[in-house]
Amino acid sequence: MSREFDLNELRHLDRNVVWHAFSQMADYDGLIIDSAEGCWLTDIDGKRYFDGASSLWCNIHGHRHPHIDQAIRDQLDRVAHVTNLGMSHPATIRLAKRLVDLAPGSLEHVFFSSDGASSVEVAMKLAFQYWRQREMPEPKRTTFLALGSAYHGDTLGTVSVGGVSRFHSLFEPLLFPVLRGPCPDSYRLPNGVAPERASEHYLTEYRKILEQKADQIIAVIVEPLVQCAAGMVLHPAGFLRGLAGLCQEFGCLLIADEIAVGMGRTGKMFACEHESVEPDFLCIGKGLTGGYLPMSATLTTHRIWQAFLGKYEDSKSFLHGHTYGGNPLSAAAAHATLDVFERDETLLKLPAKAELLRIRLGELRSCNEVGDVRQCGMMAAIELVSDKAMKTPIRWQNQRAGQVCRRVLEKGVWLRPIGNVIPVVPPLSSTLEELELLTDSLSYGLS
Numbered sequence: 016m017s018r019e020f021d022l023n024e025l026r027h028l029d030r031n032v033v034w035h036a037f038s039q040m041a042d043y044d045g046l047i048i049d050s051a052e053g054c055w056l057t058d059i060d061g062k063r064y065f066d067g068a069s070s071l072w073c074n075i076h077g078h079r080h081p082h083i084d085q086a087i088r089d090q091l092d093r094v095a096h097v098t099n100l101g102m103s104h105p106a107t108i109r110l111a112k113r114l115v116d117l118a119p120g121s122l123e124h125v126f127f128s129s130d131g132a133s134s135v136e137v138a139m140k141l142a143f144q145y146w147r148q149r150e151m152p153e154p155k156r157t158t159f160l161a162l163g164s165a166y167h168g169d170t171l172g173t174v175s176v177g178g179v180s181r182f183h184s185l186f187e188p189l190l191f192p193v194l195r196g197p198c199p200d201s202y203r204l205p206n207g208v209a210p211e212r213a214s215e216h217y218l219t220e221y222r223k224i225l226e227q228k229a230d231q232i233i234a235v236i237v238e239p240l241v242q243c244a245a246g247m248v249l250h251p252a253g254f255l256r257g258l259a260g261l262c263q264e265f266g267c268l269l270i271a272d273e274i275a276v277g278m279g280r281t282g283k284m285f286a287c288e289h290e291s292v293e294p295d296f297l298c299i300g301k302g303l304t305g306g307y308l309p310m311s312a313t314l315t316t317h318r319i320w321q322a323f324l325g326k327y328e329d330s331k332s333f334l335h336g337h338t339y340g341g342n343p344l345s346a347a348a349a350h351a352t353l354d355v356f357e358r359d360e361t362l363l364k365l366p367a368k369a370e371l372l373r374i375r376l377g378e379l380r381s382c383n384e385v386g387d388v389r390q391c392g393m394m395a396a397i398e399l400v401s402d403k404a405m406k407t408p409i410r411w412q413n414q415r416a417g418q419v420c421r422r423v424l425e426k427g428v429w430l431r432p433i434g435n436v437i438p439v440v441p442p443l444s445s446t447l448e449e450l451e452l453l454t455d456s457l458s459y460g461l462s
Contacts, residue, residue: 144322158193419457
């Protein structure tokens, strides 16, 4: 039987037995959270912290939401897990239908996985297999077109299409080659490119690639509107719509990775809706279950689905799967999460919250080290620079953003930096008062 540990034992074990993601374990000293409620976390010492990072961008309706809690309890009274290899469960089936009804365009089929990277990997493999099995195969399509500074997960496939050097360069010998265009950054524009011409400039660069390589491209993969792990890089308005248009013009598939930007984060249920884009694949995760349980989904069109139909001996099936794909407990949490969106009119309440963030975070532009404050709905970021005029980033090795986050923690707010960028991604359920605490704490941390 498991025994109880005192607080010092827990801290020791957490530092020496648990291997934490994206953390240098030689000097690791993280929080140990004992409980949570609403937008607040409580550690083992009884200290409370506002969850300013939504537990890594996934908790959207708050912790211990009674409706989501009850949905999981009710499902436990039925069955906790059913494989989706040869069988299914009503909660999972109903969720698939609900997702296709919500999704933009004609996305009619759903493949469930357990995490965001797996969802994107599924889209990549489906796209690759599609070109080989469709009625008129195009086997020369062997590469993906990805964006500069992209991040799509940590599997070898998703790292291959990723472009964040700090995370990915070590694994380069294991990766497959991809085509890569520029990062459509609205803050650091190329010399001579005015902000109002930014979208046109970047789309011209992608057109050049497609004009030369379109017949080799399996799909273009993009995080719509915001490249999150790249440092919350905002795309110029119209870029997503233009990129989708180029995909149609040159006959390439479009994979929209909405793991982080989906589920209301940008102010609409899916980021693609802002520019009326209908992708061939839509990948969702993180907030899908309200931050409760692992689940992701890859939605695709009937055109893709049909290419996988045939006789058993044709071996056209998608030979890929996850043990917990479509898990009933996760599906119940996802249903309840969508219920809360509807019952609480979550999306209708976001503009006032986003506006408060815009005003209060905008006031931080005057701080000496703040080079940029950027925002899309309830996703925002503060970028620290050593030279405002030159937009020179503070070296991530200096851990300056981490120092700011530690000062913010003194005020009872938890944030996690990415290099020299401080993402600000509070739960959608945050109150205006909680958002004021968040921004006041950031002001203190930057002072």
